[in-house]
Amino acid sequence: MREFIVEADGGSRGNPGPAGYGSVVIDAATGETLVERAEYIGVATNNVAEYRGLLAGLRAARELDPSAAVRVRMDSKLVVEQMSGRWKIKHPDMKPLAAEAARILPRAQVTYEWIPREQNKHADRLANEAMDAGKRGEQWDAEASRAALKARPAASAPEPSGPPGDATAGAARAREALASARPAVATGVRRATAAGSATAAGSTTPAESAAGGTAVGSAGGGNVATAVMSGTGTGTGTGSGVAAGDSAARAADLVTDGDSAMGAQAATGGDAAKAGAAGSGTGSGTGGSAAGSGTGTGGSAASGPVADSAAGGAGPAGDVRGGDVKRDADRRAAHAVAVPASSSPSVGWGAAPDLxxxxxxxxxxxxxxxxxxxxxxxxxxxxxxxxxxxxxxxxxxxxxxxxxxxxxxxxxxxxxxxxxxxxxxxxxxxxxxxxxxxxxxxxxxxxxxxxxxxxxxxxxxxxxxxxxxxxxxxxxxxxxxxxxxxxxxxxxxxxxxxxxxxxxxxxxxxxxxxxxxxxxxxxxxxxxxxxxxxxxxxxxxxxxxxxxxxxxxxxxxxxxxxx
CATH class of the missing domain: 3.40.50.1240 (Phosphoglycerate mutase-like)
Incomplete structure (x- = not known):
């Protein structure tokens, strides 16, 4: 039986706002792009646009071969879980779209898989091309599309199977780096880049993890995937932890609804040396004094990567200079992953990678x-x-x-x-x-x-x-x-x-x-x-x-x- 991969995406600039979708059908055996579809659909929500992309991709696959097995890959957890039958469909705009998608091909022929947005760039760029065309008062033109050129397929490492925020994503990245150091022997559909971006649970790369981490800090915005990390390298930082001898009023300022203990020990003249017990790092908080350690070394913060060689043991997490340095760091981390189980430590990048x-x-x-x-x-x-x-x-x-x-x-x-x-x-x-x-x-x-x-x-x-x-x-x-x-x-x-x-x-x-x-x-x-x-x-x-x-x-x- 022939097998297709359908990658689909949709977007809305305003949610609801001007919206478009993109979908691509790929031959699973060769990695060849068979069909691209995209369309500007007027004002709609993100979810409606995502479903419209799914519909277009399934129809294109059916036109190629109605008996083929189809693996749908999307970065919309909502669509994937609803079409897999694990989540209920309550929104009235979603129900008819989901029902229509279920009718295009027999249920037994279609499976659904969530992928990180980084692995769905081809469909994402098609959707953006469609929205750009709509802004100009035009429809998407397949002949003018450059989405495939910007999403070049490459040899694929094993992809992490878990949801965003899993550390398995970092392990997959490390194994990919190790594989890339060897001659390529096969081609895949999509390069497995670092997964876990743009989610309630953020991920870190091996280079970031190996850089010698911060202990406990807090962030008030932006990408804070590395806000809490542990590391075995040395590195110093400053925090605004309350020092012994500060006033009770200062400590009390850290006490919020239910936050009864935070910073209060310092007000009683507690041992200031304990401020560095959790390792070095910078803590910054929203709506109050930051909680963090004073200066010190982070080597004993918590179990972290096997070694800090990826970043030379100094500087903040992820502080690498240039693509070559980052690739070298990934490869070194990959070798740590590849250490035989008998000689691997029980934690960090040397632990068994396939848990x-x-x-x-x-x-x-x-x-x-x-x-x-x-x-x-x-x-x-x-x-x-x-x-x-x-x-x-x-x-x-x-x-x-x-x-x-x-x-x-x-x-x-x-x-x-x-x-x-x-x-x-x-x-x-x-x-x-x-x-x-x-x-x-x-x-x-x-x-x-x-x-x-x-x-x-x-x-x-x-x-x-x-x-x-x-x-x-x-x-x-x-x-x-x-x-x-x-x-x-x-x-x-x-x-x-x-x-x-x-x-x-x-x-x-x-x-x-x-x-x-x-x-x-x-x-x-x-x-x-x-x-x-x-x-x-x-x-x-x-x-x-x-x-x-x-x-x-x-x-x-x-x-x-x-x-």
């Missing part, structure tokens, strides 16, 4: 409540406030961002009102259901619920000092200690990793659970909770692998909140 797709947790902190800007303790033992107007707007913005990225397959939420409301906004946009999970609930702050840090210090100074110094200490009135929270989150993590192996899951939860997920993934000490800043409606991500290792892929991403 399958990880369970990827996209960690979303809920939007603001009325208590958030007042920096009051707000855990599971208080009044359970709902989102404020600002918080509802934040929830809509993050929902739109996640819909654009199209990687989330399941949504779980803490049982508290603010998380359920935030999760509901995302679920409505993605067409998914929300599962409430009690393991994601915020810490119970006992008698401190509703109070500011300063008010707690005035009323319960001894209890507060004990709580700041010892993770086993409970808040006044018998709340939950950080040690107990960590035990609960670890159990929740293990249960969900087993249940959602190989899937991307959005966990809508709170400050302390999210920081605990990150702390446990990094193997950082309990006091690291005091040195992380986490904004309302921010996104973080952790990937969990079959061998028990974890990779922090994103931390405190807030670019979606900007107008």
């Amino acid at each position: 399958g797709a990880p369970a990827t947790f996209v960690l979303l902190r809920h939007g603001e409540t009325p208590l958030t800007p007042q920096k009051r303790f707000s855990g599971s033992g208080g009044t359970d406030p709902s989102l404020s107007d600002v918080g509802r707007e934040q929830a809509e913005r993050v929902a739109a961002a996640l819909a654009r990225r199209g990687t989330v397959q399941h949504i779980l939420a803490s049982p508290l009102a603010r998380t359920r409301q935030t999760a509901g906004a995302v679920a409505d946009r993605l067409g998914l259901e929300v599962t409430v999970d009690d393991g994601l609930i915020e810490t119970d702050f006992g008698a401190w619920e509703g109070l500011t840090f300063g008010e707690v210090r005035e009323r319960h100074p001894e209890d507060l000092n004990a709580w700041l110094a010892d993770p086993e200490a409970e808040p006044t009135g018998g709340g939950e200690s950080f040690a107990a929270t960590a035990t609960r989150i670890a159990a929740t993590r293990d249960r969900l990793v087993a249940e959602y192996a190989g899937r991307t899951v959005l966990l809508v939860t709170h400050v302390t659970p999210i920081k605990t997920f990150v702390r446990l993934a990094l193997g950082a000490p309990p006091e690291s909770l005091f040195r992380m800043e986490l904004s309302a409606a921010s996104l973080s991500a952790v990937a969990y692998y079959a061998d028990g290792n974890a990779s922090v892929r994103l931390f405190n991403e807030t670019s979606h909140l900007r107008p």
